[in-house]
Amino acid sequence: MVLEYNTLIELATELGKRLRDIRVRRRLSQDELAARAGLSIRTIRDLERGKGSTVESLLRVLKALESLDGIALLAPRPSVDPMALLRQRAPRTRVRKSKTEREGL
Secondary structure, eight states, rough: OOTSSSHHHHHHHHHHHHHHHHHHTTTOOHHHHHHTTOOHHHHHHHHHHHHHOOOOOOOOHHTTTTOOOHHHHHSSSOOOOOHHHHHHHOOOOOOOOOOHTTTTT
């Protein structure tokens, strides 16, 4: 499913559906998930409907569902640090002598 053209509301709804699918596959009721996550059942319902929620609530639910590996997919670490590449110097091809060495001192 291509998500890049969806609105924020559509994306939130899709995320909620996916969270619900994970919960159902784990054979948890909304009450059980709410208890494990330390959240109210209303928060779980709202999250599954794609309604407003906090990052903390989302993380609590992911942790309770044992699905924190999704964070790596959501925000992967870059494999190459562009700033580190800029900081690297090209290898020297010549050796320069200081002024005192050139003058023979």
